[in-house]
Amino acid sequence: MIRTDGLPAALGATTLCQALATLAVFVLPVLAPLAARDIGLPAHLVGWQVAVVYVFASAGSGLSGGLLARWGPARTTQAALAAVALGCVLIASALVPAILLGSALIGAGYGQTNPAASQVLSRLAPPARRNMVFAVKQTGVPLGAALAGLLLPSVALWLGWRAAALLAAAALALAALGLAAFRPAWDAERDPAAPLRGGTGGALAELRAQPGLTALAIIGALFAAIQLALGAYAVTMLVEEFGWGTVAAGAAAALVQGAGAVARLVWALLADRWRAGLAVLALIGLASAVTAALLPLATAWPVAAVLALIGALGFSAAGWNGVLIAEAARMARAGRAGVATGGVLACTFAGVVAGPSLFALMVGALGGYSIAFAAIAVLPLAGAAVAWRAHRREAAGAAQPRGGQ
Numbered sequence: 001m002i003r004t005d006g007l008p009a010a011l012g013a014t015t016l017c018q019a020l021a022t023l024a025v026f027v028l029p030v031l032a033p034l035a036a037r038d039i040g041l042p043a044h045l046v047g048w049q050v051a052v053v054y055v056f057a058s059a060g061s062g063l064s065g066g067l068l069a070r071w072g073p074a075r076t077t078q079a080a081l082a083a084v085a086l087g088c089v090l091i092a093s094a095l096v097p098a099i100l101l102g103s104a105l106i107g108a109g110y111g112q113t114n115p116a117a118s119q120v121l122s123r124l125a126p127p128a129r130r131n132m133v134f135a136v137k138q139t140g141v142p143l144g145a146a147l148a149g150l151l152l153p154s155v156a157l158w159l160g161w162r163a164a165a166l167l168a169a170a171a172l173a174l175a176a177l178g179l180a181a182f183r184p185a186w187d188a189e190r191d192p193a194a195p196l197r198g199g200t201g202g203a204l205a206e207l208r209a210q211p212g213l214t215a216l217a218i219i220g221a222l223f224a225a226i227q228l229a230l231g232a233y234a235v236t237m238l239v240e241e242f243g244w245g246t247v248a249a250g251a252a253a254a255l256v257q258g259a260g261a262v263a264r265l266v267w268a269l270l271a272d273r274w275r276a277g278l279a280v281l282a283l284i285g286l287a288s289a290v291t292a293a294l295l296p297l298a299t300a301w302p303v304a305a306v307l308a309l310i311g312a313l314g315f316s317a318a319g320w321n322g323v324l325i326a327e328a329a330r331m332a333r334a335g336r337a338g339v340a341t342g343g344v345l346a347c348t349f350a351g352v353v354a355g356p357s358l359f360a361l362m363v364g365a366l367g368g369y370s371i372a373f374a375a376i377a378v379l380p381l382a383g384a385a386v387a388w389r390a391h392r393r394e395a396a397g398a399a400q401p402r403g404g405q
Helices: 007-025 027-039 043-062 064-092 096-124 127-138 140-159 161-186 202-209 211-240 246-274 277-293 295-300 303-317 321-331 337-366 369-375 378-399
Strands: none
Touching: 007 027, 007 064, 007 096, 007 127, 007 140, 007 161, 027 043, 027 064, 027 096, 027 140, 027 161, 043 064, 043 096, 043 337, 064 096, 064 161, 064 337, 096 127, 096 321, 096 337, 127 140, 127 246, 127 321, 140 161, 140 246, 202 211, 202 337, 211 246, 211 277, 211 303, 211 321, 211 337, 211 369, 211 378, 246 277, 246 303, 246 321, 277 295, 277 303, 277 321, 277 369, 277 378, 295 303, 295 369, 321 337, 337 369
16 A cells, blocks of 8 residues: 555655646646637737636635645645636536636646645755755746647547547646545644735745745746746747747757756755755856847857757756745745745746736837847846845855844
8 A cells, every 4th residue: 555644655646646737837828729710819828818817816826724724734725726717617518607607616726736835845855955846846837848749639530539638627636535544644734723814925925924035935926937938928028039930849848847857856866965955046047147148149050059059048947947946945944844935836827827918018028039138137147146146145044143042
């Protein structure tokens, strides 16, 4: 019989849940070319649906405290996956009001998965391997995105796009049912009498209680903005400004995702070795800023050099997530890792929503995609400055003599 109270099982379960929830986020974006006719809207309007998802993800993360206190992380994750599954079913209806409601449910459920996982993993992860544990769990994000891109179109061509959305819903429902095995181990500390409304504002209040968490929230929002802009506009930039074909540009976008997935593990290994996650976040922000600033110069570069630069940008701009969440869990007060993570991610998701919109405005103002990336390089650079200042402040506090010694 498989043990459900240890780190390996918890890490496997939380990574799978993260992957499935992420897959659901990409259901409509991936299927939009096939679904647009049935829905009755142009495929490009899917960007607004993604914004709805992340607005509600931000709200869901910020309200996680009450659910975690009353239900525990296993029940909370079950409810989150059930909400996401229902959201996929509503999207399959092809009715615009139902799609909006489904997108809200997907976002609200997605916003709960990280705080619940942090509550579990923070109890089980050895301090010396904390960053690596959280980075492995965060590989569920690119894994889910990759699965969406690889599986859903094939299913849609075979059975129709609605069947693909319903298949995603079925997988989420099965995962929710399977998590029942983890309830005894994960939910032992829950308080059935805790008010569900106790989470309202609690996650954001946690940021005020721990100044280091406020810095992490700012870093997450700044880093997320450029990451989502890169994911949304890399293909268009390479086609329109670099003169690439769509297949080659798509392959470069896949390289960005792959580099980000590998980077999550590499940056985590470095953070564990240095025991300085904030310093690693500062390094990530600096690398993102430098590589983004070089893009306008790269329009005349050879293909191999452009691929190297794009890969390096993906390695930094899409590789920070695991270290950020591990730092939130480390800084949290005892038993409050889930709430602290929810507060940090509520702000991070705000950057997810704002990033592509801000980038679009910069493209219009500056007249090009690569120059717009150079302009928004200021965002990760600012994040690097915040991370380095927080690191220096923390190091200075640790060096202060205690007890008059």
